[in-house]
Amino acid sequence: MSTPKLLALMITASLSAGAMAQTNTATMTQRDANQQQRIENGLKSGQLNTQEAARLERQEAKVDRMQANALKDGKLSAAERARIDNAQDKVSANIYKQKHDAQTGNPNSAASQRMQQTVQRDANQEQRIANGVKNGSLTNKEVANLERGQARVDRAQARAGADGHVSAAEQARINARQDNQSGKIYNKKHNERTRG
Structure with missing residues (x-):
């Protein structure tokens, strides 16, 4: 094979691998956003009570940490993707x-309203991350950093709702974490780094 053809083949393979990694990260982050929205919808409908949502947020935190660890080197291997898919499947189930x-919640209770607000913000922030992957404004390393922050938010939600009650003070602490995370998402989406 001639050198120009070999070079063209290598470039094509490299671009395909990069496109595949981006597709995997995009699918994974979109799934995060969708699952957060499903939790929010369950709270709104009364299908989930605050404690159930808190347990689900603890599971979401574990998935976010797995994603952060997998992407910290900027790559997502097939084995890492399979482990994350498996974890997301379990959370989905x-x-x-x-x-x-048989358990239900009262979507009009103060605790549920507070949890609904923080989970909806979480869903929105996960969607912003997914959108950043799709439009190329976030690299895998940036996604790793942001998913680590999302895990912290999820853990705070899990702690707050573990007893079935989310106080105004707990909601304020979660919102402060989310404000910090929101600023990080904005900064990483608008810096000079882009997905190659």
């Missing part, structure tokens, strides 16, 4: 199970 069990 648990969301379904919790929404369809």
Whole structure:
């Protein structure tokens, strides 16, 4: 094979691998946003109570940490992607199970309203990350950093709702974390780094 053809083949393979990694990260981050929205919808409908949502947020935090660890080197291997897919499948099944069990919540209670607000913000921020991956404004390393921050937010939500009650002070602490995270998402989406 001639040198120009070999070079063209290598460039094509490299671009395909980069495109595949971007597609994997895009699919993974979009799934995060979708699952957060499913939790929010369950709270709004009363299918989830605050404690159930808190347990689901703890599981989401674990998935976010897995994503952060997998992407910290800027790459997502097939094995890492399979582990994350498996973890997301388990959370998805648990969301379904919790929404369809005998327990219900009162979507009009103060605790549920506070949890709804923080989970909706979480869903919005996960969607902003997914959009940044799709439009190329976020690199995998930036996504790793942001998912680590999302894990912190999810853990704070899990702690706040573990007893079935989210106080105004707990909501304020979660919102402060989310404000910080929102600023990081904005900064990383608008810096000079872009997906190659």
